Amino acid sequence: MLSRKEKCVMTYLYDTCNGKGAVLISPHEIIEGIMHKYELNNIEIDQILSALAMDEYIELVNSDSKGKLVYCITLKAKGEAYLRDSKNHKKTAVWILTRTILLAVVAFVVGRILAAIFS
Numbered sequence: 408m409l410s411r412k413e414k415c416v417m418t419y420l421y422d423t424c425n426g427k428g429a430v431l432i433s434p435h436e437i438i439e440g441i442m443h444k445y446e447l448n449n450i451e452i453d454q455i456l457s458a459l460a461m462d463e464y465i466e467l468v469n470s471d472s473k474g475k476l477v478y479c480i481t482l483k484a485k486g487e488a489y490l491r492d493s494k495n496h497k498k499t500a501v502w503i504l505t506r507t508i509l510l511a512v513v514a515f516v517v518g519r520i521l522a523a524i525f526s
Contacts, residue, residue, distance in 0.1 A: 409462075414493075415441050416455050417464060420480060421489050429481040431472070449476075456480075464489060 409417060419440045424430045434452045441447065447455075456478060460467040464486040468479040482489075 409459075412445055412447065412451070413455050413458060415444050416447075416452070417459060417486070417489055418493075420459075420465060421482065421486065424480060424482045424486075429479055431470070431477050431479055433472075433475060433477050459486075 416437060419437060420430075420432075423432060423440070434449045437452050438447055438449075456465070456467050459465045462485070463483050466481040466483055470477045470479055
């Protein structure tokens, strides 16, 4: 299970890599891409990318370009299916919540009916 920050970074990487085999991206670009949601520094970005690579969402290679750190990121099979899995997870959560609410309403109604019958 990914943390919120990891999900945000993975969504950004998925959108960036969509349709491409691999992408070269700097930590600064990732920070700017998710700035509207989280404020991260280079160390946190490095930790998150390492965790995503360990969980086999991405393949990560560190490189230097003009003295600056650049990541070469390729989505693995699990990373390519990330968006679909995310949507399925949300759909399942909504279904469970709806079912729970409906069962609570049915239990309330049955309780009222039984209370009316036996009182």
